[in-house]
Amino acid sequence: MRPTMKDVATAAGVALKTVSRVVNGEPGVHPATAERVRAAIDRLGYSRNESARVLRRGRTATIGLVIEDVADPFYAGLSRAVEEVVIAHDCLLLSGSSGEEPGRERELVETFCARRVDGLIIVPAGDDHTYLRPELEAGTKVAFADRPPGAGLAADTVLADNAGGAGQAVRHLLEHGHHRIAFLGDAPGIFTAAERHRGYRDALGGLYDARLVAMRPPAPETMRADLERMFALDRPPTALFTGNGRCTVAALRALAGQRPVALVGFDDFELADLLRPGVTVVVQDPAWMGRVAAELLFRRLRGDVGPPEHIQLPVRLVARGSGELPP
16 A cells, blocks of 8 residues: 555654645754655655645646647647646646537536636637636636637637738738639638638728638638639639638648649648748747736636736738739
């Protein structure tokens, strides 16, 4: 059996409370006595029972993170940044992927809460977060990243300037002589996809043509079908704006072997700068987003009771060649 704190007390010839004070780093123990207790701990191989400590404190020193897909490079970067902040605060991180399924998001959140996490960082898959109210009332702290919570729930939120970034992309293509600009985005029910479509539409103004818009989960086959339909129009597009990294990659695969078309993508991706031409992108920083969301959460855990913060992080356009091709 594992040695207990009582075994350490017996081996060191001290009271159980003295061992507890040494183990928990509390004052009031003579240095020589503390050294004797630590020697007994080393000799017996004693380790603190974290489960019992959690039950006494009612806290786990653990944070729960719910993201869309751990395999997505964007969310991998966000997750890593959150983890670094969590470790710096001497906590553990539990994480899971919702797969864009609201039911899975809720299941993960409720599982984390059942494990008595101190706080949650959520990239929401759905727009109904009323299920969180009991947890918030019980004292669980929550921050949202990349997408806002559903209406009626007030919580700290960190977003990128999705509409503004889409506007940058479209204006860049307009400045290079393009007037027929297609938008290939993710499913319209996703907040970021809808915001990027809004920015695209606002930047085009009177040039907007709904026939040049396709919004659904990205895949090379469906992307190829959408592009074939658009290129068959009487006035086909001369440029493409893709709504995220997966849409950009799917579009590049669908266009492989064809005449180059001007393209600007939202989100950078690996090897984008090594293609010929390099892919012009609107860059957001997932690590920055993750750090800001995590620091907001720990600020709440330290007792901040101010009104919820809504932070919008800027994005920037990186020109590499594909967005500068002429019509």
